[in-house]
Each structure stands twice: as structure tokens, then as C-alpha cells.
Amino acid sequence: MHLAHPQTPRFLRPVMTGWVICVLLVGWTESIKAQGPLTRSAIALAEAGQLEDAEYKLAAAMAGPEAQDAMTWYVHAFVLKERYIAEGRRPESNLRQQSLASAKACIQRDSNGELSRWTTPLLEFLAESHLDDVKAAISASSPDSPPSALNQFAAYSDVQAVLTPNWNEDAEWVLMNQQIGEKAMREAERLEKMGAGPWFAMGVHHYSIAAQRTTDQERSLFNLAVHTYNQGVREFKAAEDDLDAVDAALRQAAEHWQKASDLLDATIEKEPENPKAYEALAIVSTALLNQDRINWCKDHIRELRGGE
Amino acid sequence: MNRTGHSPTFHGLAMVLVLGVMLSSKALSHCPAKPSPTGSHVAEMAEPEIDKSPVWAMIYGRYLYLLGREMFWPDIDRLDRFRIAVVNWPDLAKDLGDRLDGRAIAGLPVEITPFDAQGFGSEKSDFTIVFVGGSLEAEEERALSDGLGRWLKKANRTALVITDGAALNGHDLAFKRMKDGTGLSLCLQTHEASLSAKTLELPLHFLQKLCP
Numbered sequence: 331m332h333l334a335h336p337q338t339p340r341f342l343r344p345v346m347t348g349w350v351i352c353v354l355l356v357g358w359t360e361s362i363k364a365q366g367p368l369t370r371s372a373i374a375l376a377e378a379g380q381l382e383d384a385e386y387k388l389a390a391a392m393a394g395p396e397a398q399d400a401m402t403w404y405v406h407a408f409v410l411k412e413r414y415i416a417e418g419r420r421p422e423s424n425l426r427q428q429s430l431a432s433a434k435a436c437i438q439r440d441s442n443g444e445l446s447r448w449t450t451p452l453l454e455f456l457a458e459s460h461l462d463d464v465k466a467a468i469s470a471s472s473p474d475s476p477p478s479a480l481n482q483f484a485a486y487s488d489v490q491a492v493l494t495p496n497w498n499e500d501a502e503w504v505l506m507n508q509q510i511g512e513k514a515m516r517e518a519e520r521l522e523k524m525g526a527g528p529w530f531a532m533g534v535h536h537y538s539i540a541a542q543r544t545t546d547q548e549r550s551l552f553n554l555a556v557h558t559y560n561q562g563v564r565e566f567k568a569a570e571d572d573l574d575a576v577d578a579a580l581r582q583a584a585e586h587w588q589k590a591s592d593l594l595d596a597t598i599e600k601e602p603e604n605p606k607a608y609e610a611l612a613i614v615s616t617a618l619l620n621q622d623r624i625n626w627c628k629d630h631i632r633e634l635r636g637g638e
Numbered sequence: 639m640n641r642t643g644h645s646p647t648f649h650g651l652a653m654v655l656v657l658g659v660m661l662s663s664k665a666l667s668h669c670p671a672k673p674s675p676t677g678s679h680v681a682e683m684a685e686p687e688i689d690k691s692p693v694w695a696m697i698y699g700r701y702l703y704l705l706g707r708e709m710f711w712p713d714i715d716r717l718d719r720f721r722i723a724v725v726n727w728p729d730l731a732k733d734l735g736d737r738l739d740g741r742a743i744a745g746l747p748v749e750i751t752p753f754d755a756q757g758f759g760s761e762k763s764d765f766t767i768v769f770v771g772g773s774l775e776a777e778e779e780r781a782l783s784d785g786l787g788r789w790l791k792k793a794n795r796t797a798l799v800i801t802d803g804a805a806l807n808g809h810d811l812a813f814k815r816m817k818d819g820t821g822l823s824l825c826l827q828t829h830e831a832s833l834s835a836k837t838l839e840l841p842l843h844f845l846q847k848l849c850p
Contacts, residue, residue: 515686553685560689566696573708573843576700577823583693584822610688617693619817 366396369405376409381416384409400439404448407432411452414459421463421482426456430489437492453493460486464506471510473528479510500545508550511536515557522568530561548601552610555593559614562586587617605634694815695729698802699737701813701824702730702769706743708841711766713796720746720766723797725758726782727771755781759788765797773804773812783807798838805829810836814849825849 365373368391375384388406396402410429417423433449433456440446460482467479483506487499514533518526534554541550562583569579594611601607612627706720714720720743724731731752738748753761755778758768770786772778783806786799790808803814805827812827827849828840 512686549685556686556688560686563689563691563693566693567691569700571700571704571707573701573704573847576697576704580697580822584820588820606685613688613690617822619815619822 369402400436403432403436457489473532504540504545507536507540551597555590559590692729695733699733719749721749723765723768725753725770755785759785768797768799770801773801
């Protein structure tokens with residue numbers, strides 16, 4: 331049941347759920363007087379756990395005059411949400427999207443917001459369930475898997491857009507991509523020679539798309555720079571003991587280091603007071619033999635630390 | 639998003655895994671959560687740590703090891719150890735020590751000895767290779783030249799003397815850092831007369847890396 335508050339400890343949820351069902355039933359009973367016959371019948375079927383039968387009744391209700399009643403659409407949204415739970419909360423189920431569409435239709439018809447005490451918890455449930463799927467998808471993400479976290483996040487954001495006035499997804503969208511990027515980079519670091527490439531590419535992709543948004547942009551740029559530099563160092567360390575292999579690894583590493591240098595320049599442009607960015611750029615510039623840049627970084631670090 | 643600065647260590651993967659089981663949280667968040675302007679709970683995310691390995695010491699270390707391995711050493715039969723002196727570059731001495739731990743060059747166990755310029759000038763023994771670092775730095779050059787000169791004055795020096803770029807008196811070979819556009823490499827500059835006097839010849843592979 332959706333009405334248990336998201337922060338409620340799990341062991342209390344059954345108790346809370348029972349209480350909420352009582353409240354809901356009382357509310358429904360009060361409202362039944364105002365309902366059309368098809369909607370009343372659907373409510374009775376839903377109470378009896380006959381969700382598909384309730385849906386048929388609601389389809390008939392929505393095809394007639396009862397379609398003008400906000401409660402009819404809420405009951406439809408509720409029944410779809412209950413089906414999603416009954417069917418095992420499958421991440422790929424589209425019942426939540428259908429439930430959201432009905433909740434929106436309810437809100438459109440509920441001009442003075444009388445049903446918001448029911449639609450709001452329903453929407454919160456939908457948002458929380460998508461968020462759970464986002465987190466699971468982040469944990470399961472790999473170079474071979476489809477980008478399910480992004481899809482789940484899009485669904486989560488659709489719900490939040492209804493639930494939250496002036497909803498702006500950027501902070502959480504960027505954070506999600508940073509988290510996927512970080513996970514991928516950690517895997518690349520762990521695997522080194524044994525297949526680090528696809529993980530590194532995945533990390534670059536997610537940090538890069540995060541860096542395209544202005545929210546927390548300097549972090550996305552900085553983290554990507556550090557991982558890109560580190561990848562160059564790791565690839566050089568992993569080179570075979572052969573002069574041609576060492577030279578090739580150095581050339582490849584230099585490409586990574588140059589990209590890292592460009593990313594750190596962009597970080598400093600966004601955040602000129604961050605000494606860590608200058609410190610990192612000094613290290614990268616040492617690898618790239620850019621003595622002027624090293625001196626420039628040292629001057630800035632000294633200045634930012636009050637001329638120590 | 640709140641950001642209070644870059645923290646020195648990062649536990650991103652652990653955080654992601656923790657996030658994966660924080661099923662009761664209301665928004666994507668790190669712990670501890672701080673309210674963001676959007677009302678969601680998004681808090682600071684620590685940065686990864688940059689690899690501070692001394693990359694040029696690693697690059698020179700690779701070259702030195704490969705040169706030692708591929709070169710023909712005329713008097714190697716008389717030696718019981720392959721001795722490398724590393725002057726004025728502790729990071730290189732450490733990298734070589736780590737790289738060559740338990741390994742042999744020319745069939746001999748390797749011994750790496752780090753020196754500063756003054757200490758090297760006082761050293762009495764000979765080596766198979768002497769590598770001098772920091773030779774291009776103006777403030778180091780005099781001390782290095784003095785140290786190398788004092789060491790060479792002692793009798794019968796046979797070591798291959800390599801610098802990291804400068805043509806110090808008494809050197810046989812320099813490994814010079816090269817930057818060509820975004821490409822990085824090392825090239826070799828030889829002192830032919832000195833190498834010939836020691837009957838040392840560079841391996842073919844290395845002769846292809848001579849500086850332009």
C-alpha cells in the first residue's frame with residue numbers, strides 16, 4: 331500500500347498500512363455517495379482484491395459521464411498502482427506510468443484540490459518506487475547492460491514534476507550520472523589490464539553527460555579529469571617490458587594527460603578559487619612537461635593559501 | 639547541490655553500494671544528507687584522488703631497466719652484482735628498487751644505491767650504471783658536476799654514466815625528455831668517444847631512439 335510514509339521503518343509498515351487502509355475505506359465510504367455507479371462498483375471490486383475486474387468497470391466509467399469525476403480517475407490510478415504491487419513490483423512494468431497518467435487526469439478535474447490528500451501519497455509512492463529502481467540499476471550498471479537507471483530516473487522525474495511545484499531534476503540527475511561514472515571508474519581501476527577499457531569508457535560517458543549540465547559542473551569536470559589522468563598512469567604502468575610497448579604506452583598516456591589538463595582548465599574556469607584543481611593541474615603538467623603551467627599553478631596555490 | 643570542498647579520500651563505490659540498499663530514502667542522496675535548493679536531499683560527493691606516482695621516474699626506470707637488459711656488458715663476468723647508482727633522484731631509485739626486486743640483469747642480482755651529489759662524490763666503488771638526475775636544473779648542475787667529477791677522478795671507472803638530459807663532463811649517454819605536440823618520448827644522445835673508450839655499444843633497439 332502506498333500510504334505508508336516513505337520514511338516509516340519497514341517493521342511498522344504493515345501496521346501503518348492497515349491503519350491507512352481504514353482511513354482510505356472511511357474516505358471512500360464517505361465519497362461513495364458522490365460516485366457514479368460504475369465507480370462505486372469498481373471500488374467494491376478493488377476492496378475485494380479483484381483488481382482486473384475493477385479496471386474493466388473503470389474503463390466503462392471513463393467511457394461515459396463518470397469520466398468527468400476526479401474520483402473515478404483517482405480510483406483508476408489506485409487500482410493500477412495496486413496491480414503493480416500485486417504483480418511483484420517489476421521495474422519494467424508500465425503500470426506505474428499508467429497510474430501516473432490517471433493521477434494527472436484526476437488532478438486536472440480536482441480543481442479545488444479536495445483529492446490531494448489521496449493523490450499526493452499515491453504520487454509519493456510512485457516516485458519512491460522508481461527511485462528504488464534507480465538505485466538498484468546504479469548498483470547493477472555495467473558496460474554491457476542497457477541504461478535502465480536513466481530510464482527509471484526519467485520515470486521518477488515525470489512523477490516529481492507532478493508532485494513538486496517548479497520541479498528541477500538537474501541536481502539528482504547529475505548526481506546519478508556522477509555515481510554511475512564513479513562506479514565505472516572504480517571498476518576500471520580495479521580491473522586494470524583485464525578489461526578496464528569498457529568500464530573507463532562508461533565512466534567517461536556518464537561523467538561527460540553530467541558535465542554538460544551546469545549543476546555541480548565543476549565536480550563532474552574535476553572527477554573526470556582525475557580519472558582520465560589516472561587511467562593514463564595505470565596504462566603506462568601496465569605496459570609490457572618492451573621498448574616499443576613502453577613508447578606506445580607513453581604516447582597513449584600523454585593523450586589521456588592532455589585531456590585531463592583540458593578538463594582541469596575547464597574546472598578552474600568554473601571554480602577559480604579551488605586549490606585542489608591547481609594542485610591536480612600541477613601534477614598533470616609535470617607529466618606533460620609544461621613547466622610554465624606548473625609555475626602558474628604554484629603561484630595560484632600560494633595565493634589561495636594566503637601567501638604561505 | 640551543496641559542496642563544501644574537495645575531500646582527500648574517496649569511497650565512491652562503497653557509497654553507491656550503500657545507496658543501493660538505502661531503500662527508505664526519499665531522493666538520490668549521499669549520507670549525511672543536506673537539503674538542496676530543490677528540496678531534495680543531495681549532499682557532498684567526495685572526489686577521487688589523483689595518482690601522485692612520479693611518472694617521469696617510472697618512465698626513466700623502464701628505459702634504464704630495458705637498456706641494462708638489452709645491452710652487451712663486456713666485463714660482466716668479473717662482477718658478482720649488477721650495481722646501479724642513482725644520483726639526485728630518490729623517486730627513480732625507489733621505482734627501480736621496486737621494479738627490480740628479485741629480478742636479475744645479465745644474470746646478476748641487481749643492487750640499487752641512491753646518492754645525493756655530495757655523497758656520490760665521496761663514493762669509492764665502481765658501478766655498472768650511474769644515472770644522474772636533475773641535470774637540467776640550473777641550481778643542481780654545479781653540485782652534480784662536482785660530485786661526478788670527484789667520483790671519476792678515482793681510478794679505473796668503467797660504469798656507463800647516463801644523465802637525464804645534460805651533457806655533464808664524464809657522461810656517456812643522456813636520456814632526453816621530448817615533447818612533440820601532445821606526444822611525449824625519451825630520446826638518446828650519445829657521447830661516442832666516451833662510449834668507445836669503454837668498449838660499450840648501444841643495442842640496436844636503442845640506436846633507433848637517437849635524438850634528432
